[in-house]
Amino acid sequence: MTEEEKRAGAGEWVGLAVLVLPCLLASMDMSVMFITLPSLSADLGPSSSEQLWIMDAYGFLLAGLLITMGTLGDRFGRRRVLLTGAAAFGAASVLAACSTSPETLIAARVLLGIAGATLAPSTLSLIRSMFHDAAQRATAVGIWTAGFAGGAVLGPIIGGLLLEHFWWGSVFLVNVPVMVLLLILGPLLLTEYRDPEPGRFDLLGAAMSLVAVLGVIYGIKTMAEHGFGWIPLMCCAAGLAVGAVFLRRQHGAANPVIDMMLFRTRRFNVPLLIDALATFGLVGFSLFNWQFMQIVLGMGPLESAVWSLPTFLVMPLGIALATALAPRIGKHNVIAAGLLVATAGYVMLALLRADSGIVHLVSGMTVVSIGIGAVSAVVTEVILSAAPPERAGAASAMAETSAEFGGALGIALLGSIGTAVYRSELAVSAPDDLTSKELEAARSTLGGAVETAAALPRGTAESLRNAAFDAFAREARIASVVSAVLMTGAAVLIATLLRTARTRPGPEAPRSAAEHHDGDRAGESALPG
Structure with a gap:
């Protein structure tokens, strides 16, 4: 393949725009429920257990089926799996919007998760087969990353705007026209790709x-x-x-299902670990970010979502810088630099206090987003390049799965550490005239403290709220320090291990079908720099 033949034309870039749309929606569907749950709960009356399943069913099935759907795309055709998933996603969205009981909505969320699992690995692996030029592919992956990350931020904003004028089902119906557009344009703009010798499906x-x-x-x-x-x-x-x-x-x-030979190369397994660590801090700290805005600062869901816009708007800046610098200074150096920028953002957040205000919070999260945006775009492209073309779907799925694990671990571990800090701090600083029952309710969560304060005399209530806000700010500071330490460690890891992988390619090279594609992958597996 000549250099001219390797470069993508206008058709591929239009196709990329089509691929970004379903990923944007799949990501939005994970975050839009935060702002939609109160409205649908008032209408459908789900129990607390049913509320949890309405929230979590989508994410559970999405995470669990990414590897399977990525492998199916490699074997039976990435475009075919993508379009099948798009049709199912649209149908499940209609079912969710028309749900008249919690059970029906949970079933619809399960179907949305199954269909959503086809979108991310299929779109990312199609990018791998559409863009053969390494520089163009890096740009395409960056655009894809911005779309996927942007959906999580835009979900509450779009959901809030829709709920201002329509019923809660409208947040699901917005998916339908986009999926119809994908079904129309997909066959025209996207080239099919599958493993020519897939073998039997396991x-x-x-x-x-x-x-x-x-x-x-x-x-x-x-x-x-x-x-x-x-x-x-x-x-x-x-x-x-x-x-x-x-x-x-x-x-x-x-x-x-997974080519285990891929894990024998640091160019594949180290970026997977970095992807998980980057998501760990970003998703884990979002617990504190939203609570600080809505409870400590007293913002509504839509107002807090609007204030989070800067974190989305600067992400393309980080992606663009990373894409431009990677060919000049090396991908491993760009990833390390992005992690250090994120570390600087977490250090800013480690200075957060209850009276700091929204500018301090948003500034810190904006710096974090610039760094993580740079990391995510380059890490994803490195993972794709390390895998042979016929395994791009499975590699894409592994990248998304590692990010899901990182986010889940971030919520669990940072949440657990933060809860322990909050309970310990409030036990010392809470007003002395609280009953044991009131103190326990206040120590359970920040929301519990505010709710408890609402039923107390004014002076005691104000003291409890101030103590709870200070304890929560300390909780957020500890989570920021943990995230900063992890980002610094990840920067050292990527700078040392991937640099070593470049200088000692022999034992690190994957002995898989990738060896039959050396001509097409020249300069892609090795990290430049």
Whole structure:
């Protein structure tokens, strides 16, 4: 393939725009429920358990099926899987919008999760097959990353605007015209790609990967919401056990779900770890970010969503800088620099106090977003380039799955650390005239403290709120310090291990089908710089 033939034309870039849209919506559907839940709860009257399933069913199925759907795309056609998923996503959105009971809405959210799992790996792997030129592919992956990340920020904003004028079902119906557009333009603009020799699909392996991911994610999220307990611990243990058996089985499988040879190269496994760590801090700290705006600063959901816009608007800046600098100074150096920028943002947040104000919070999160945007774009492109073209779907799914695990761990671990700090701090600083029941309610959550204060005399109420806000600010500062330390460690890791991988390619090179594509991948597996 000549240099001219490798470069993508206008058709590919228009196709990229089509690919970004479903990813934007898939990401929006994860965050839009935060602002929609009060309205639909008032209408449908779900129990507390049903509310949790309405919130979590989508994310659980999405995380659990990413690997399976990525592998299906490699074997049966990425465009075919994408369009099938788009049709299912649109139909499930209509079902969700028309739900008249919690059970129907939960079922619709399950279907949305299954369909949504086809979108991210299919779109990302299609980018791998559409853009052969390394520089163009890096730009395309950056645009894709901005779209996927932007959906999480835009979800509450668009949801808030819709809820101002329409009923809660409108947040699901907005998906339908985009999916119809994808079904019309997809066959015209997207070239089909599949593994020419896929072999037999490993159904048992796919089922095991689903059970492993669901078990661990469910256990982690349950512990994040309710604290440590035997049931979530057993779910995590069972998921890890099934995952270990799954990985062992993949080593000897004739047609594995995951090409285990990929994990023998640092150019693949180190970026996966960095992806998880970057998401760990960003998603984990979002717990404190939203509560600070809505409870400490007293903002409404829509106002707080608007204030979060800068974190989305600067992300393309980080992506553009990373894409421009990577060919000049090396991808590993750009990733390390992005992590250090994120560290600087977390250091700013480590100075946050209850009376700091919105500018301090948004400034810190904006710096974090610039750094994480740079990291995410380059790390994703490195993972794609390290995998052979016929395994791009599975590699894309692994990248998304690692990010899901990172986010779940961030919520669980930072949430658990923060809760311990908050409870300890408030036990010391709460007003002395509280009853034991009032103190326990205030120590449970920040929202519990505000609710308890509402029923107290004015002086005691003000003292309790101030003490709770100070304790929460300390909780956020500790989470910021943990995130800053992790980002610094990740920067050292990427700068040392990937630099070593470049200078010692022999034992690190994957011995898979990638070796048959050296001509097409020249200069892609090795990190420039």
